[in-house]
Amino acid sequence: MFCIAPLIRLRAVCISPNLLRGSSRRRLLTTKVANPPTVAIVGGGAAGFYTAARLLAKLGTTTIDIFENLPVPHGLVRYGVAPDHPEVKNCMTKFDEVASNPRVRLFANTPVGTNVDLAQRHPAMPLTVLRNIYDAVVLAYGASEDRKLGIPGEDGQGGRVGVVSARMFVAWYNGLPEAQDVELDLESYDRLVVVGHGNVALDCARILLTDPEVLAKTDITRKAVETLRRSRIRHVEMVGRRGPLQVSFTTKELREMTKIPGLQIVCDRQLLDSQCASPEGAEHLAKSRPLKRMMEILQKHAVSEPTETAERTFTIRFLMSPLEMVYPDGLPQVMRFRVNRLEGPPAKARAVPTDQTTDISCAMALRSIGYASAPLNECEFDPVRNIVPNVAGRVVDRNGELVRGLYCSGWVKSGPVGVIATTMQNAYQTANAIASDIDSGNIAECPNSRSEVDDQLSAQGVFDYCVSNSDWKHLEKHEFDEGRKLNKPREKVTSIDKMLRIMKPEL
Template sequence: MSGHKLLKLWSSGRSRWRLHEGISRCGKACYSSCIPKVCIVGSGPAGFYTAQHIIKARQDVDVDIYERLPVPFGLVRFGVAPDHPEVKNVINTFTQTAKHSRCSFYGNVNVGKDVSVDELQQAYHAVVLSYGAEGNRSMGVPGEDLAGVYSAKDFVGWYNGLPNCRELSPDLSCETAVILGQGNVALDVARILLSPIDSLKKTDITQPALEALAESQVCRVLIVGRRGPMQIACTIKELREMVNLPGTRPEMVATDFEGVAEALKDVPRPRKRLTELMLKTALEKPGEKEQERRNKASRVWGFRFFRSPIEVLADPSQNKIAGIRLAVNKLEGSGEGAQAVLTGEEEDVPCGLVVSSIGYKSLSIDPSVPFDSHKAIVPNIMGRVQQAAGVKPVTFSDWEKIDNVEMTRGEASGKPREKLLNVEEMLQVART
């Protein structure tokens, strides 16, 4: 049995979690008399893979997994699309790990609230932060707070049963939906919006979502990206599912693909196959059977490239959205490193639903853990969090970078060195 149990203590009318076994009277972990203990915060895929690796690599380590929700598996449960049950099969492996004699799962424990990271550090030899990215990245445009605008994280959480998204109740009474972002999550959302309701009934999608989708009026979904077909972030599997989605047909803009075929000879095979499928879908005349299928389709979808959101447009009441204004971009550079640059042109797209799928961001878990709010990460060196004041030390090799710059500057004026006088400048040189 794992040596770290949680006791719920009641004091002054408030409940408080305290680590029990494995802590000496002075509050320090009794390392000398205990086998090594590792705490993992978060029970998603990363947390379980970490636990699995530790248990296999070391025969003398106990692992405790803490989870804020009463249920485990994180994004496998709440992120994977309901029509992708094969991806969720990994839960079987995670279950074996959770039932291992040297692994314990503790759900409904909110680290940072019920128990502090400081307390965990006192009780364990190592604490692994694997709590994921719970925040939404903001588009940073006017109107994004209007009714009818949702983050993909919340929208996916709604149809997958994430407790804090159960009241989302998106308005699906419009004809056109716009999804910002062209990764796999964006395609998941598009596919769920357009899938035949009978096929969704066979999945683990939530009943409220199923009922709402059964009444949905959405029949056109545009998947918008700021760069071009050569930079799209989805995989060929997800694209193929969209291409073959029953009851739908693709609707592309041919000019978005100018020059793409010529550029394919120099790209890696996975990117080449993905782009070839897009080109075939967008530009080639389909065969007789496929054309017949498309003619019968009642719903359409399509990629829109070289577009960035600049404003969500409100209806006359100013209470909900009526459309989205997109900036038209051009690319500078090529391949994965190509950058989207504004052309000055704009385009308004009428729609009643906008789903922002531009990524998630991590949030601070505990005041005692250093957190870079700008980058939305816990600062670390090769995965190791620098605790205390969150100081990132300068190594000797970092100093040698400073030394080299100072001597180079000194040579210009005939001096042995020209010292850097600003700490921020020193750190900037050391970390380049």
């Protein structure tokens, strides 16, 4: 199944025999050169760049082409990571180093897979074509969908926006073109609900509760700051179905909430304290230092009831599952929740519904219950785990057989969990698998030289519309220049048309 004869990738040197004489003629005519292996990476996010970085380090001659859907690279590092976390974005320096290596080329504005929405701009490159051109293809296209709550009223009613995905909210403040028209309601009422107990939920709450003048100095878009200046939201309720010992946010993000001036953190102290002090709770916390530290921070900072003068509050609500969004006449919309109780030991606690319900009035709600990858046409996909099925980065088909020459990396390989450091390790594992398969000849049989690759890309029209690394650097300089005028690191261009006008005026 995965044991084929090593690839023979020899090509005769093309020199006119008339130019050669005697032994040099004999020697040169029999000389063959090996084409360096060619790798295509689908997705120019963290996983794509870290896979490329590792391949560059491990394989001396391999050339790598990165195909990115958007006209700009860097995926969620640009469009997910919060604007007030600039240090996290330092990895872009590493990505720049990779992209400027002569063995790497960026083909942005070049979606792969025939079912990609943004392919409206021009036809997407079919995956089968890519697989015929390159020795190895790596799927690193991330997780660009999110899960819905599936409750009545979720999609809004009579002009009320209902529940908006946190993914779109994050993408909106970070300047993703497709999120710029997302409908938000930050002005009709002072309270907003975020469903979910993870770091993305905390990012949303922090952005909504931070002074917009502080954010204005980051790379958040100017339009988002203007909207946040008008926002009436002063109280964010972060709701999760389980208890304090089951939260999935991390210490750094919680600590940041404690540093927002004038913000009171609120939670059910009785529940928090009793869960931490119970024998099972104490045993569970003894096994996880980060969780223990987080509970200590909560116990130090959270109050059960906010003071009457509290200007801003951040309330963490436990044991509640959304039931429906209700739209009473002339009042803020109301999110109704089922109250849960916990069953089982803390590590595996399940939320069991009770017959009690509770309501929260809010301007709108954000759902932050996870990102999800979408299937690409012409590729295996596991619809239950929402990943490309794989064994340590080697794609497998529905029978569990390895698909020769096809790999995956990053969130599409592992599911949408983990930070950039884990994505890097995940990408290194895939690159190691590719390097080992190339060394042993267990890759697809496409012994194309780079110029033969280019002939085939050209036949697909790719060179007519692709955005290169130097085009992207030109746009980035524009963003830096605009940012300087506004006393911020960069001002992102938020429309694809404008990006392309700046980078490729000839298009």
